[in-house]
Amino acid sequence: MNEAQPAPPLPDRLSTDPRSPHHVAAVFAHEIGIRLNGKERSDVEEYCVSEGWVKVAAGRTVDRKGRPLLIKLTGRVEAFYR
Numbered sequence: 001m002n003e004a005q006p007a008p009p010l011p012d013r014l015s016t017d018p019r020s021p022h023h024v025a026a027v028f029a030h031e032i033g034i035r036l037n038g039k040e041r042s043d044v045e046e047y048c049v050s051e052g053w054v055k056v057a058a059g060r061t062v063d064r065k066g067r068p069l070l071i072k073l074t075g076r077v078e079a080f081y082r
Contacts, residue, residue, distance in 0.1 A: 005029070010079045015046040017067075022046065031082040037075040045070055049077045 007030045014032075015022040034044045036054050045068070046055040054077055057068035 007081050010081070012050050013046070013048040014079070017045070020046070033080050033082045035076075035078040035080070036073060047077055047079060049079060052077055 008024070008026050010027065010032070011022070011024055013022045014024060014027060016028075017023060018025075034041050034047055034054060036044075041054065041056070043056045044054045045057060047053070053072050053074045055070040055072050058071045061069045063069055
């Protein structure tokens with residue numbers, strides 16, 4: 001990681017999918033952590049802090065385009081840099 005460059009502020013909503021309008025590439029230059037209800041999760045594909053949800057892959061299930069199917073989990077969401 002490049003420590004000389006300051007980390008940009010974490011957005012309210014962020015997605016790992018580069019095709020999404022909520023994808024911010026500058027944020028992914030740093031390591032991000034997500035907590036849902038106080039428990040750290042490493043399988044989060046998308047999150048929204050203000051609405052209180054995260055989307056995670058539903059096992060190995062994929063749609064017809066080969067992307068993982070996502071399920072929405074709700075609760076208290078915290079995003080942070082590690």
